[in-house]
Amino acid sequence: MKSFELYNKGNRRWVVFARDPLRPNFVIDTNQYLITQAGKGILLDPGGQEIFPAFVSALAREISLNDIVAIFASHQDPDIISSLALWLDVCTDPPVYVPYIWRTFIPHFGGGERLTSIPDEGMALPLNGTDDLRAVPAHYTHSAGNFSVYDPTAKILFSGDIGGALLPADFTSLFVENFGNHVQYMEGFHKRWMPSNAAKNDWIKRVRMLDVNMMCPQHGAIFKKDDVQRFLDWFEKLEVGSAIAK
Amino acid sequence: MGSHEVQEVRRIAINMNQVFAKMAPLIFSTRILSLNAQIASAPLGYAGYPFAVVARELVVMSAEIDQLVTEASSSFCVINEIAQTVMMEKKLNLFREALRHELMAREAEGRGEERLPCGSSLCTFIEGQDMALSASTHATCSACKVERIECTLWRQIMKLGAGLMENLKRIDDLSKHLTSLVERIRWVAARKSHFIGVSASVEASRFNGNGDSIRAVAENITLLARNIAAMQDRMHEAAMNLTQRVPQAMEQMRFEGVNHIREGVAA
Ligand SMILES: [Fe+2]
Ligand SMILES: [Fe+2]
Numbered sequence: 299m300k301s302f303e304l305y306n307k308g309n310r311r312w313v314v315f316a317r318d319p320l321r322p323n324f325v326i327d328t329n330q331y332l333i334t335q336a337g338k339g340i341l342l343d344p345g346g347q348e349i350f351p352a353f354v355s356a357l358a359r360e361i362s363l364n365d366i367v368a369i370f371a372s373h374q375d376p377d378i379i380s381s382l383a384l385w386l387d388v389c390t391d392p393p394v395y396v397p398y399i400w401r402t403f404i405p406h407f408g409g410g411e412r413l414t415s416i417p418d419e420g421m422a423l424p425l426n427g428t429d430d431l432r433a434v435p436a437h438y439t440h441s442a443g444n445f446s447v448y449d450p451t452a453k454i455l456f457s458g459d460i461g462g463a464l465l466p467a468d469f470t471s472l473f474v475e476n477f478g479n480h481v482q483y484m485e486g487f488h489k490r491w492m493p494s495n496a497a498k499n500d501w502i503k504r505v506r507m508l509d510v511n512m513m514c515p516q517h518g519a520i521f522k523k524d525d526v527q528r529f530l531d532w533f534e535k536l537e538v539g540s541a542i543a544k
Numbered sequence: 545m546g547s548h549e550v551q552e553v554r555r556i557a558i559n560m561n562q563v564f565a566k567m568a569p570l571i572f573s574t575r576i577l578s579l580n581a582q583i584a585s586a587p588l589g590y591a592g593y594p595f596a597v598v599a600r601e602l603v604v605m606s607a608e609i610d611q612l613v614t615e616a617s618s619s620f621c622v623i624n625e626i627a628q629t630v631m632m633e634k635k636l637n638l639f640r641e642a643l644r645h646e647l648m649a650r651e652a653e654g655r656g657e658e659r660l661p662c663g664s665s666l667c668t669f670i671e672g673q674d675m676a677l678s679a680s681t682h683a684t685c686s687a688c689k690v691e692r693i694e695c696t697l698w699r700q701i702m703k704l705g706a707g708l709m710e711n712l713k714r715i716d717d718l719s720k721h722l723t724s725l726v727e728r729i730r731w732v733a734a735r736k737s738h739f740i741g742v743s744a745s746v747e748a749s750r751f752n753g754n755g756d757s758i759r760a761v762a763e764n765i766t767l768l769a770r771n772i773a774a775m776q777d778r779m780h781e782a783a784m785n786l787t788q789r790v791p792q793a794m795e796q797m798r799f800e801g802v803n804h805i806r807e808g809v810a811a
Pocket of ligand 1: 373375440441459
């Protein structure tokens with residue numbers, strides 16, 4: 299698994315772990331993110347069990363496991379957090395932030411009583427003395443209890459499954475390069491996985507109020523400034539919930 | 545990956561549990577049969593007395609087997625232990641895989657020959673006897689991040705490996721206990737059921753004409769005795785298999801960890 303630095307200024311750093319050439323084909327490709335503040339880090343959606351071996355080795359090249367001070371799970375899906383028990387074995391007691399509605403579901407992957415609930419309205423995620431990182435409500439997109447993470451310092455939004463794309467094998471770029479061309483990889487995913495137009499529009503409204511330079515989804519390619527706006531416009535017009543017969 | 549022997553132990557234990565489950569209806573049939581035998585012998589009065597005695601023996605035997613099987617089934621937390629090995633093994637394999645990734649990455653970075661701060665290579669480090677202890681020593685080394693991740697992973701591998709061994713040890717104890725119980729069931733079932741079956745036919749043969757129902761019951765008793773004997777044979781086989789396999793599985797566990805890492809280094 300490869301790592302790419304997305305932001306590095308002052309004490310704040312963003313690294314994405316993605317594009318693993320050895321990833322087994324039977325699991326969906328995922329991006330894992332690390333935010334550090336003066337050397338201490340939070341993992342955003344550390345992923346499934348199957349990718350743990352590759353990820354933990356790649357991560358150790360960026361940060362000591364002892365310096366992972368928090369884990370964040372945007373929602374309850376296996377591709378998000380089924381590796382939890384393994385992380386808790388190798389990290390030193392980090393708090394694990396999860397949407398409160400999944401508080402008793404996620405322990406089926408591990409973590410027992412030690413999970414910290416994020417209330418529906420979201421909360422600040424403390425990181426090494428800072429509290430600017432925010433869990434932004436993204437409920438029903440697609441999970442019933444779901445959060446994005448906004449970093450006002452780096453102006454980066456971690457959008458979880460929103461903005462996700464199922465990329466063909468020959469798509470190697472880390473970033474969206476041609477939005478028009480990228481739509482084909484996102485459309486089916488958003489129409490089918492996202493259940494609610496009202497929820498989708500609520501999230502768009504929230505994000506429009508933020509200053510976002512980069513939007514980082516958990517699947518597919520990362521959006522840079524103008525493409526973030528293009529994405530929001532495109533997503534606003536999209537009818538989701540396609541599995542319900544009209 | 546997955547260790548073949550541990551999987552085999554799992555398969556045998558599950559199989560054995562099924563054999564126990566199949567004993568229950570047999571015991572139930574024994575009760576019904578002895579009831580039938582008593583009903584059939586009642587109208588014959590004094591002449592039917594020996595047959596009634598045989599029927600009562602049947603009840604006693606079924607109660608005895610029932611008790612032993614119940615004891616065996618309740619001591620059969622082997623399945624529980626086995627379920628735990630499934631989970632531990634999955635985790636163990638993921639940590640081994642992580643260590644393999646780590647070694648591959650190092651190789652790719654041209655640092656395959658890199659030494660640990662103590663001067664040993666990862667290979668000799670792993671072959672050392674007190675691996676958990678060395679891992680914790682190195683974990684405190686702040687010189688290099690790479691060493692720390694190896695040590696962290698290795699410590700988990702050691703911990704899970706030790707847990708798995710403990711687990712297998714418990715399975716070993718349980719399987720020995722089980723084997724002795726199965727031996728007793730075997731004794732009761734094989735000797736007594738055969739004896740009862742034969743006695744029933746002998747007693748039944750003394751009645752002519754009005755002995756039809758008794759003969760039918762006697763035939764059923766013989767058949768049942770044979771079934772019980774067959775069942776206890778399967779039980780015995782499974783128990784013997786289990787006691788033989790567990791030490792092999794433990795042995796394989798001991799070696800697999802080190803070998804897997806060696807292969808990783810060699811690859
Ligand atoms: Fe999801
Ligand atoms: Fe996902």
